[in-house]
Amino acid sequence: MISTTVAAVVTRFAPSPTGQLHAGHAFSAIRAHDFARERGGRFLLRIEDIDPGRSRAVFVKGIEDDLRWLGLGWDGEVVHQSARFEAYRGALGALGSAGLLYPCFCTRADIAQAASAPHGPEGLFYPGTCRALDPAVRERRMESEPHAWRIAMDKAVEQTGRLHWHDEETGEVTADPLRFGDVVLARKDAPASYHLAVTVDDAWQRVTDVVRGADLFEATHIHRLLQALLGLPTPRYHHHPLLTDAGGERLAKRRGSESLANLRENGADPAALAEALRRGEMPAL
Template sequence: MIVTRFAPSPNGPLHLGHALSAITAHDLAKDAGGQFLLRIEDIDGARSRPELAESFRADLEWLGLEWEEVSAQSTRLAGYEAAAERLKSAGLLYPCQCTRADIKAAATKFGPEGPIYPGTCKGKDVDLSQPVAWRLDIGRAQAAVGPLDWFDALAGPQVAVPERLGDVLIMRKDAPASYHLAVTIDDAADGVTLVTRGQDLFAATHIHRLLQALLDLPVPRWHHHPLLLDEIGKKLAKRRGSASLADLREAAVDGAKIASDIRLGRFPIGMSLRKG
């Protein structure tokens, strides 16, 4: 059975790009007689606003979607900690005190997610009495599991190349877990068989495939859909003030029509899909 999910973070309102992602995941599951799950990813510290989760539910209902809600990330912290301890025990994590500014200043290589961590703290004594993050030693991790592959429904077979992202964060200083660890643990726990999300997260999947191998987790398939762009060709984003679904809903715009237009590839004037 196909199980998909929509997993928004309550740090800002949903916009039409989120609607595209939710509808894609919903329809892939429903058309196959499967399950569509809603998971609230609410471990982003003070940025997480609990009241937005209820708004998300209203947005999905307004679009005409049906879902089953699973546990929010904030209830799953013990699982993240256990996974991180397992990686530490295997000698695959190391502590890091670097700030984003430190990394940006020292980086000499850049990957799909920006500056690649230059290994400043690797192999060095780090004061563990102070807040630290924990990074994955990509070289050791790859040596532990060997070559890996994965499959995307649109892009086809892929060979995992997690080294393109460098020694990524697994446990953050300011949150219980990084996105990479939390989403990998959660998708396995929820029985997700088809991870449906935007192409902007395609590169992250190489890391997630590696974590699945290291932690003996089931391997789903992926579906990285095109992104919805605004009138100047930029990805819709909360931080750029893209029109929210809540605003459209409260203005009595027909949510069912919005959903139908998205399914038919008809978007508001100036918006378009980026397919690669």
């Protein structure tokens, strides 16, 4: 049972080791680090490595090296989500026992080809294909076919009723997870999705304040629902603006934004970089 009593501020930085960190990651890490340190709290490092196909040990080491280079120290041991699969299975089991989950055999191509699939906040809105399967057919397919687990969102919302959460920038927010449809909570290749893992881990680590980029604001609607369903505490949220380049584009791994590792190798001044980021400025790199 997770206690809802917290004695001090706890924040976390939780990158995925699927590539090298860039200044945008550093911006978020610094904000989470400073928020805790200014309040006498704890700053945690969590490696979100539930994606077995893309996570790499070399990127984990790079994350730690980058944070140390920036002068950011964390408290306690680094938590790896890949070591917490049993916790996610337990949460999934609780949701399944409540009758809120169903197996999904669809591929991305299946969903994309569905004529009735509109777009939601996270892309294609799942049309509920597998939700309508005959129970006998479902059981037979589960024995031989890979499958994810989706939440029956309408049932979940009916169970929790109206929910709210607080964001430092936006204020009181009414959760609206129905807009996301029946999202995946356990993938075919891993016992948890991002949504389930982050919700379970934030509670387990007693995170009081989630400091992260505004690109994850929408995901909080789902996280608030899962907190209610699993009886977990709700942190305070601080979704900060994203760091952008000279052209106004957000920094991203897929756009080839220069990595912190390259900056280190090229002799950049980490103190000057960190101070510029603390001012919310994109330094000339």
